[in-house]
Amino acid sequence: MAETNQGMDVGYVAKLACIDLTDEEKTLFQGQLDQVLQYVEQLNELDVGDVEPTAHAIPVYNVLRKDELGESLDHNAVMANAPSSANGHVRVPKIIDQ
Amino acid sequence: MSELNTKTISELAEKLAASECTSVDIVNDVLTAIDARDAKIGAYLTIDRESALEQAKAADAARAEGRKHPLLGIPVAIKDLLNVKGQPCTCSSKILEGYTAPYDATVIAKLREAGAVLLGRVNMDEFAMGSSTENAALGKTSNPWNLDHVPGGSSGGSAACVAADEAICSLGSDTGGSIRQPAAFCGCVGLKPTYGRVSRYGLTAFASSLDQIGPITKTVKDSAILLETLCGLDAKDSSSIDMEVPRFSAALGADTSLAGMKLGLPKEYFVDGMDPEIEKSVRDAVEHCKSLGAEIVDVSLPNAKYAIAVYYIIATAEASANLARFDGIRYGMRLDGKDPAELYGKTRAAGFGSEVKRRIILGTYVLSSGYYDAYYLKAQKVRTLIRNDFTEAFKQCDAILAPVTPTAAYRKGEKTADPLKMYLDDILTTPINLAGNCALSLPCGFTSKGMPIGLQIIGDAFKEETILNVGHAYEQTTEWHTMKPEI
Numbered sequence: 001m002a003e004t005n006q007g008m009d010v011g012y013v014a015k016l017a018c019i020d021l022t023d024e025e026k027t028l029f030q031g032q033l034d035q036v037l038q039y040v041e042q043l044n045e046l047d048v049g050d051v052e053p054t055a056h057a058i059p060v061y062n063v064l065r066k067d068e069l070g071e072s073l074d075h076n077a078v079m080a081n082a083p084s085s086a087n088g089h090v091r092v093p094k095i096i097d098q
Numbered sequence: 099m100s101e102l103n104t105k106t107i108s109e110l111a112e113k114l115a116a117s118e119c120t121s122v123d124i125v126n127d128v129l130t131a132i133d134a135r136d137a138k139i140g141a142y143l144t145i146d147r148e149s150a151l152e153q154a155k156a157a158d159a160a161r162a163e164g165r166k167h168p169l170l171g172i173p174v175a176i177k178d179l180l181n182v183k184g185q186p187c188t189c190s191s192k193i194l195e196g197y198t199a200p201y202d203a204t205v206i207a208k209l210r211e212a213g214a215v216l217l218g219r220v221n222m223d224e225f226a227m228g229s230s231t232e233n234a235a236l237g238k239t240s241n242p243w244n245l246d247h248v249p250g251g252s253s254g255g256s257a258a259c260v261a262a263d264e265a266i267c268s269l270g271s272d273t274g275g276s277i278r279q280p281a282a283f284c285g286c287v288g289l290k291p292t293y294g295r296v297s298r299y300g301l302t303a304f305a306s307s308l309d310q311i312g313p314i315t316k317t318v319k320d321s322a323i324l325l326e327t328l329c330g331l332d333a334k335d336s337s338s339i340d341m342e343v344p345r346f347s348a349a350l351g352a353d354t355s356l357a358g359m360k361l362g363l364p365k366e367y368f369v370d371g372m373d374p375e376i377e378k379s380v381r382d383a384v385e386h387c388k389s390l391g392a393e394i395v396d397v398s399l400p401n402a403k404y405a406i407a408v409y410y411i412i413a414t415a416e417a418s419a420n421l422a423r424f425d426g427i428r429y430g431m432r433l434d435g436k437d438p439a440e441l442y443g444k445t446r447a448a449g450f451g452s453e454v455k456r457r458i459i460l461g462t463y464v465l466s467s468g469y470y471d472a473y474y475l476k477a478q479k480v481r482t483l484i485r486n487d488f489t490e491a492f493k494q495c496d497a498i499l500a501p502v503t504p505t506a507a508y509r510k511g512e513k514t515a516d517p518l519k520m521y522l523d524d525i526l527t528t529p530i531n532l533a534g535n536c537a538l539s540l541p542c543g544f545t546s547k548g549m550p551i552g553l554q555i556i557g558d559a560f561k562e563e564t565i566l567n568v569g570h571a572y573e574q575t576t577e578w579h580t581m582k583p584e585i
Contacts, residue, residue, distance in 0.1 A: 017446075022447075032456060035517075036410060036460060039407060040407040040477075042404065042407055046404070046480060048479035051482050053482060054482045057294075057485065057534020057535075058534050060294070060339070073200050081200070081429035083196075083430070093438055094437065
């Protein structure tokens with residue numbers, strides 16, 4: 001893992017995460033997160049080549065249910081939360097330029 | 099003033115059964131305490147006065163008709179990341195401004211079914227990311243034992259309101275210690291159930307492989323009463339386990355013998371930098387358990403020291419995915435843009451606080467192409483080693499005794515400038531979430547400056563009964579839990 005921490009580009013990753021950062025935030029987070037990444041380098045001490053990864057603490061596999069019609073949330077109550085809506089739909093800015 | 103707010107669930111259940119008070123009396127006393135103290139404590143974000151009194155009236159009427167439940171008519175404070183139908187659910191974040199929950203979380207539905215009174219919602223670190231409740235966008239919470247000190251976090255409001263007798267009990271959530279650590283800082287009893295015990299439907303997800311909802315109470319008995327009400331399989335949460343739920347409280351009687359009980363003491367848990375006063379109190383508690391008949395055995399958790407590194411990779415990775423839903427489209431705050439991408443970027447910039455942004459960025463990075471194996475996969479493998487340590491340890495003992503935190507509650511502002519320093523405080527609580535076990539935090543002393551100290555009793559998966567029994571025996575033979583802060 002030593003080769004991985006060539007420094008994260010906070011500005012680039014923030015863009016991937018869809019968060020606009022100010023220049024002050026970029027500088028601050030860069031320093032703080034470099035420190036955190038340096039700290040987690042300690043995992044390199046361990047040889048975990050043959051170890052199975054744990055995704056969930058309790059083994060639960062493929063929980064299925066019957067495909068039956070059930071009760072849904074109240075449409076009006078859900079739509080009331082939308083910042084902008086019309087005719088029972090959420091309104092968003094235009095996605096495709098014509 | 100009758101001060102019913104200072105009582106426990108089990109004391110009030112007896113009084114209610116004997117018609118010595120009504121639920122309306124209890125709610126009135128709690129509301130009076132909130133009015134008198136919460137300006138100082140800052141535990142509550144919203145208080146549902148009228149609704150609470152209506153629910154109390156309904157509980158009194160149900161009791162008159164013969165209904166029985168230990169929580170019937172008992173007011174409960176709710177951490178503000180649980181959906182309560184018709185109420186806000188802010189997660190102490192600006193990004194959920196204006197959101198009204200259209201449904202009840204499963205634990206809320208269970209509380210309603212039991213007849214508990216939903217009193218209001220309490221403060222927390224934004225999206226449960228923090229250990230001091232200082233990362234809260236909507237309120238400031240103080241430790242009832244010293245108002246200049248933090249209450250712990252992220253369930254800081256849940257612990258502070260119980261410690262200040264502004265609630266009888268509360269619900270919190272624990273992803274890396276967020277129930278146990280504030281309970282320890284405020285001198286309450288906090289329990290993180292085994293992963294899968296309690297449905298998370300309606301809990302705003304932080305790190306889905308770690309999150310659990312649990313009770314914060316004044317006694318171990320109360321913890322058992324609340325826990326047995328919350329547990330059980332739920333079709334709406336596929337990680338909940340189909341397993342019989344024991345009546346935890348029924349097993350807690352007058353017998354305080356720990357004869358036949360093997361309690362493990364992990365040497366790695368007395369870490370460098372631990373406050374000597376904490377170490378002394380915990381070692382005294384171990385001796386006390388020995389005097390009750392327990393056999394103390396040395397156990398080893400050699401990989402526990404990697405827990406922080408593993409936790410802050412796994413938790414942030416999962417958070418970066420879970421918090422993608424806060425995008426300004428379907429609910430909450432929206433800052434408009436010329437296209438969706440601009441809208442997302444602006445909304446999330448304005449809506450999230452610094453710690454949430456940091457963790458989303460870190461989580462996005464460790465999951466990104468080229469870094470996934472080196473960080474995320476590696477962390478999942480070390481997680482296996484941490485789990486295996488506990489599996490081995492529980493071959494030798496019934497439960498493990500340990501501190502909850504390396505230090506007691508600290509002054510506000512002391513660690514806010516250095517996120518890594520704050521993260522390192524979670525060293526004794528995160529291994530339990532990574533392993534998926536259960537653990538109880540209960541008062542076992544005070545520092546010379548008068549701040550509470552917590553004892554952690556760690557159990558194997560689905561052994562809540564064991565840790566509650568040990569905790570109850572300890573509590574029945576000590577006085578720490580009876581101490582109250584002067585506010």
